[in-house]
Amino acid sequence: MLPSNIESLVFIGTFLLLFAMSGIIIFIVFHQKKIYKIETEKKLLEKINQLKIAEAVIKSQEDERNSLADELHDEIVPNLAGAVFFLKADTGTDLLKERENKMYAIEIIDQGMKNIRQLSHLLHPGGVDIFGFFKALNNFVNRLNLTEQIDIEINIREKLIPLNEFYQLALYRVVQELIVNAIKHSEAKTFKIDYYIENKLILINLMHDGSRFNTEDYLIGLDDSNGIGLMNIQNRIQLLNGKINFDYQDEYKQYGILISIPMVQNNSLTNLT
Amino acid sequence: MPKLIIIITNLFLILLGIISVVIPAKNLNIKLVRMYCVFNALVGIITTILFIFKIPNLIFLFLIIWVEVIILYFFFKDILNLKKKHDLWVLLIVFLVFGSVFYTYESFKILPSYSRFIECIFIFLLSLIYYHNELENPKSGFIHKNPVFWFVTGFFLYYGGTMFLLLFAKYFTGDKIRFAEIWTVYNLLNILEYIVLIYGFICYRRTLKA
Numbered sequence: 001m002l003p004s005n006i007e008s009l010v011f012i013g014t015f016l017l018l019f020a021m022s023g024i025i026i027f028i029v030f031h032q033k034k035i036y037k038i039e040t041e042k043k044l045l046e047k048i049n050q051l052k053i054a055e056a057v058i059k060s061q062e063d064e065r066n067s068l069a070d071e072l073h074d075e076i077v078p079n080l081a082g083a084v085f086f087l088k089a090d091t092g093t094d095l096l097k098e099r100e101n102k103m104y105a106i107e108i109i110d111q112g113m114k115n116i117r118q119l120s121h122l123l124h125p126g127g128v129d130i131f132g133f134f135k136a137l138n139n140f141v142n143r144l145n146l147t148e149q150i151d152i153e154i155n156i157r158e159k160l161i162p163l164n165e166f167y168q169l170a171l172y173r174v175v176q177e178l179i180v181n182a183i184k185h186s187e188a189k190t191f192k193i194d195y196y197i198e199n200k201l202i203l204i205n206l207m208h209d210g211s212r213f214n215t216e217d218y219l220i221g222l223d224d225s226n227g228i229g230l231m232n233i234q235n236r237i238q239l240l241n242g243k244i245n246f247d248y249q250d251e252y253k254q255y256g257i258l259i260s261i262p263m264v265q266n267n268s269l270t271n272l273t
Numbered sequence: 274m275p276k277l278i279i280i281i282t283n284l285f286l287i288l289l290g291i292i293s294v295v296i297p298a299k300n301l302n303i304k305l306v307r308m309y310c311v312f313n314a315l316v317g318i319i320t321t322i323l324f325i326f327k328i329p330n331l332i333f334l335f336l337i338i339w340v341e342v343i344i345l346y347f348f349f350k351d352i353l354n355l356k357k358k359h360d361l362w363v364l365l366i367v368f369l370v371f372g373s374v375f376y377t378y379e380s381f382k383i384l385p386s387y388s389r390f391i392e393c394i395f396i397f398l399l400s401l402i403y404y405h406n407e408l409e410n411p412k413s414g415f416i417h418k419n420p421v422f423w424f425v426t427g428f429f430l431y432y433g434g435t436m437f438l439l440l441f442a443k444y445f446t447g448d449k450i451r452f453a454e455i456w457t458v459y460n461l462l463n464i465l466e467y468i469v470l471i472y473g474f475i476c477y478r479r480t481l482k483a
């Protein structure tokens with residue numbers, strides 16, 4: 001048997017329920033906003049910390065490379081040159097044999113000097129600190145083109161690189177590593193590098209005739225403990241707040257790597273350099 | 274007054290059906306809400322026509338309960354990132370068991386109060402799970418810009434609000450005045466649901482444009 005005022009009770013119950021539900025919805029909208037703000041701040045702090053670590057790692061790597069380059073250039077090369085000079089000056093009884101030995105030694109040492117000089121060039125910032133990104137990239141490319149095994153064409157559409165020296169070096173290292181990787185692992189022989197600025201983004205499109213390497217392979221490579229080169233690329237891209245995509249470009253029928261970096265490097269780390 | 278409310282409700286329902294079809298749905302959850310709206314609009318039109326010609330239309334209320342539950346089950350399954358998906362299966366099975374029991378108990382000549390009540394609890398619980406998830410793991414700071422939030426809110430208000438109305442409505446079928454009062458409140462909640470769902474589609478259109 002239902003009470004006589006059941007209709008009023010149903011209405012009151014319904015309105016109370018609606019009132020409570022409205023309260024829940026309003027609470028969710030405001031509280032969720034608050035939680036999201038806290039979560040975002042936490043993630044931002046984590047990102048800044050990661051960037052700080054990445055920057056410190058890269059900076060220490062660069063310092064180490066510089067000192068190694070200086071060491072090779074200032075110490076080992078003069079020593080080898082001295083040895084060459086000494087061997088040249090040495091005389092013995094078996095003149096013919098000694099001459100042969102000398103020539104052989106000279107050749108080896110000369111080759112060694114060349115190798116060490118090449119190594120020094122590779123380790124050194126390539127002149128980014130002195131001549132800037134474009135000149136350094138050109139030097140690197142010219143050195144590779146001299147081998148006549150590799151053909152790299154650079155197309156710089158915008159003679160402007162709105163990055164400080166440290167970030168230019170990071171970008172240079174990324175391009176350098178990508179080219180070396182494509183030669184080593186994708187057996188690429190021909191490259192085309194396009195540099196341009198679009199929608200406040202610095203864009204570098206690197207196309208090559210090597211074998212398949214797409215974003216999926218890149219991500220797998222990052223997880224691989226042996227993928228130090230890829231990890232360095234990723235760290236530098238993160239440092240630059242940029243993005244990197246590896247895809248087959250139908251337009252050119254080649255594999256391409258697109259690097260995009262925001263023109264404004266607004267992370268708090270710029271002033272550390 | 275009740276007739277005017279019925280007309281407005283149906284106009285909103287048709288408007289909702291049109292909007293849901295016009296806006297391109299790219300996600301599964303949007304497609305399911307569209308299906309829900311189109312199905313409701315079609316049933317709304319058919320039941321209104323039957324009502325005008327004084328032909329019994331209660332069978333459609335039974336039909337709508339089952340279809341709504343199945344559509345909304347898949348909608349919530351898509352939007353809730355539950356670790357244990359079988360939790361939702363348990364809810365659906367509970368509904369199906371109780372729904373079937375009540376179906377045999379209730380005939381098509383009276384309002385399906387109990388089945389509807391179970392349906393309301395089912396949707397009400399799923400909406401609460403969604404809100405809980407959003408609080409635990411917020412995906413954006415602007416939940417009010419998320420169309421899914423508005424769809425869930427529409428369902429939450431409608432099914433929560435009508436829970437008791439439909440449970441007791443069948444006791445007033447003999448009293449035309451009191452039944453009309455209940456039905457007016459029910460229709461007002463229907464209008465509220467349609468407005469919130471329309472707003473959800475507007476939000477979705479904005480996100481598509483963005």
